[in-house]
Amino acid sequence: MLKIRNSLFAALIGATSAVVALEQVRAEDKSLTFVSYQGTLQDSQIKAWQQPYTASKNVQFEYDSPPDGAKLKAMVEAGAVSWDVMDQGAAFAEQNCGKLLEKLDFSKIDTSQFPEGSVSDCGLPVYFFALTFVYNTEKYKDHPPTKLADFFDLKNFPGTRVLPPDISLGTLEYALMADGVDSKNLYPIDVDRALKKLDTIKSSIIFTKTNGALQQALVDGQADMGFAVTGRVMASAKAGAPIAPVWDKTILGWDALIVPKGTANLATAMDFVQFVSHPEQNKRFAELAGVIAATSKATPDYSDLNKTFNPRLHDETGDKVLLSNVKWWSANLNSVIAKVTPWMSR
Template structure:
């Protein structure tokens, strides 16, 4: 009889444990806190990703911003993580994998649909953006620039130039290619050579602290040329800036979905990342946000304006669009900033 009681007790304990585990999963599945960059981008992520996921999985979302790395670090170190999924730069995913971030579950994700080198252990690509060379069509209507070297040619193309606040987006790479470096040999970046090339136009450069200020410089006509990310270029054009792109070599960067280490909703967060990886979600997001689709299986119906500034649609030779070397930037960003910052103030 005692054996029967023991068996029944063990079964009861097992059943109770299972019920508790199921209750924990159900509790976890109720909500996720998603962190991104506000504005059109996050609104598009809500519509393309969150709303259909809520409809199919009954998971509610809270949205927060910005996806601040220092705040995440403080959360993880304190063991009080309140964020579940974040949109962050690909280099951040490389730098903090296994430290501040969970490794992703790729068991249900077709990674072959993403460009080689863009998927990392802790980051899933969700959209690409170009650092686009644009010029003022009214300023240069009779003699427009056609190649990267023209950006550095003040004699034939006089005028002000505006640069983005983030040095890792491609400015140094463009300087090197304009100086004769082959696109295949950009990395490791020769920072001194790139800065020497930038020295030739430094007197005509507007340095910006935010992408908003860069956009305003294009709209107001303060800048005659510029390097700007896709979203800001499109927003500038919508605001009336008379700008057109130069399709020489174009650097693509990308953002990734990441999962903070210690999230209380790990299972649901991983499932949501898998959901976002689907081509139909990527297609819808690219259409709404005007960004470059992350997956080759997505076929967005872009507006005419978005088509104008999408480098993939203008790469007739197949060698004009280059992926940023995120691994190199993740390992070297701090040392590059330490060198570039004093150069800017000289």
């Protein structure tokens, strides 16, 4: 009888060990496909997010690019979603929440550390970027611009202006503030009034189709002033462009982590998003990529160049940095584009 019991016990131990081993293999085989924009940005995400997550959770990563909304839509509609976590604009998260995107699990995320209005049901903010007003220091070395209104003053500040290809980043808001609209009353945007203000300098505007072309215009000296996002401004400065920022009112946009609807790795994807929300991951990413930290609890050690072009470090009064109204833009982007596009060609 004892031998039989011992045999049964050994069998049970063996079965249990087999189950544990199987679970370990499954854990080791876990993987996520992360979709971002390649280049320095994604390299920084890998170092700040994916590598420490792999070390902590034994989850491997595959990578794809770019985070194309049309491709995601086709995947979801076909029921063949191969992406698990994406870096995308905040407006995309608002527009497609519950349709192309899963609602995030915030049960283990401290949302109070993010600016009010930046967290959405389907998007966790992971970095901010400014639409920065920059000018050529050689062109205006004796009389530099100091406020948004100077961008629209061709009499006192003659020269070419360059604008970003994405109208939702803040160009219209800047035009309105330069025209006297209080920063607290920008939304809903009076598109006609903004375009009327832009009409006053239209003959001196360079319209760019890509951010790369905008950056080149700053580097080559084709543009004497410009509105450009943080990353492109710093890249231009690194490439030798003699530019400096004007800190009047500055619009911040942001990117968010989103989870495609129908991912086969939902629990792991949600856990990864929660991991990225930690201040230490945000701090490391902000340092590596030179972006503006998403959480107030992150304290990046910025380089001198990062400090020069980080609006939060130049906001002495606490009212100069403004968040874009992503909800308004997500609801109105198509109608704005329909109005701005023919205006540009006139």
